[in-house]
Amino acid sequence: MSEPILRVEGISKTYAPRGLFKGAGLRPALASASFELSKGEILGVVGESGSGKTTLARCVALLERPDAGRIVFKGEELTALSEGVLRKRRRGIQTVFQDPYASLNPRQKIGDVLGEVMLVHGLATREALRDRVAALLDQVGLPATAADAYPKAFSGGQRQRICIARALAAQPDILIADEPVSSLDVSVQAQVINLILDLRDRLGLSVIFIGHDLQLIDFIAPRVLVMLNGEIVETIPADGSIADARHEYTRALMQAVPKLETITG
Ligand SMILES: Nc1ncnc2c1ncn2[C@@H]1O[C@H](COP(=O)(O)OP(=O)(O)O)[C@@H](O)[C@H]1O
Ligand SMILES: [Mg+2]
Numbered sequence: 001m002s003e004p005i006l007r008v009e010g011i012s013k014t015y016a017p018r019g020l021f022k023g024a025g026l027r028p029a030l031a032s033a034s035f036e037l038s039k040g041e042i043l044g045v046v047g048e049s050g051s052g053k054t055t056l057a058r059c060v061a062l063l064e065r066p067d068a069g070r071i072v073f074k075g076e077e078l079t080a081l082s083e084g085v086l087r088k089r090r091r092g093i094q095t096v097f098q099d100p101y102a103s104l105n106p107r108q109k110i111g112d113v114l115g116e117v118m119l120v121h122g123l124a125t126r127e128a129l130r131d132r133v134a135a136l137l138d139q140v141g142l143p144a145t146a147a148d149a150y151p152k153a154f155s156g157g158q159r160q161r162i163c164i165a166r167a168l169a170a171q172p173d174i175l176i177a178d179e180p181v182s183s184l185d186v187s188v189q190a191q192v193i194n195l196i197l198d199l200r201d202r203l204g205l206s207v208i209f210i211g212h213d214l215q216l217i218d219f220i221a222p223r224v225l226v227m228l229n230g231e232i233v234e235t236i237p238a239d240g241s242i243a244d245a246r247h248e249y250t251r252a253l254m255q256a257v258p259k260l261e262t263i264t265g
Pocket of ligand 1: 015016029047048049050052053054055056
């Protein structure tokens with residue numbers, strides 16, 4: 001195993017209370033989570049709804065700051081950086097979320113969505129932009145003509161490909177995929193999963209793949225973190241099997257899940 005590209009040390013997050021119950025015994029959404037990620041590794045994260053998976057994703061990507069703990073990315077402590085410096089570093093850790101419909105602005109052409117990311121980060125010149133957008137689209141299995149269309153022209157699976165292309169436009173080292181196929185038809189789930197695995201192979205990306213289906217996540221990721229109530233309660237090692245899981249909850253997750261996602265819409 002190579003030197004970890006990411007080290008997460010005891011990060012916690014408690015959301016400010018909403019409504020009447022201010023200060024009333026808040027439970028953290030994320031409680032002292034620690035793990036490492038190697039270059040090119042696919043790390044799985046699994047847990048029931050509300051277990052803190054999305055909070056983990058958002059904190060690791062520094063879309064929000066954890067209340068405590070450290071995130072060290074390529075040897076630099078992101079959690080110690082000022083907002084200004086952090087803005088530049090965020091490029092390296094990109095996220096794809098569950099709902100590709102909500103993630104895309106309906107009034108923005110796909111080519112502009114992708115081009116904007118590259119321009120903002122200074123990764124392409126205006127002259128080269130069209131070719132670079134076409135190359136990105138090709139990388140996710142979409143035709144160059146997709147650049148001129150709006151999100152509504154695409155199916156759920158295609159929109160998720162576009163969201164993946166947008167993440168790749170930033171040339172990240174790490175891709176966090178937060179339930180990327182949970183809102184898709186079963187028939188296209190495997191294609192999107194295979195795309196992510198393929199990108200890992202071709203680009204050497206490190207991937208954090210989040211889901212609620214333990215069997216699926218175990219199939220995708222050699223090493224799997226199991227979350228419950230904001231805590232990582234078990235790590236299934238790369239050379240281990242979910243059949244040997246120690247935690248009762250992990251075994252329950254194994255049994256409770258129907259064939260691929262049929263629950264989340
Ligand atoms: N923005 C927020 N404000 C308040 N509570 C939140 C917010 N986001 C998540 N939570 C709470 O944090 C806990 C973990 O949520 P989340 O990370 O979304 O879990 P998961 O992704 O595993 O379903 C839940 O109890 C949820 O209600
Ligand atoms: Mg979630």
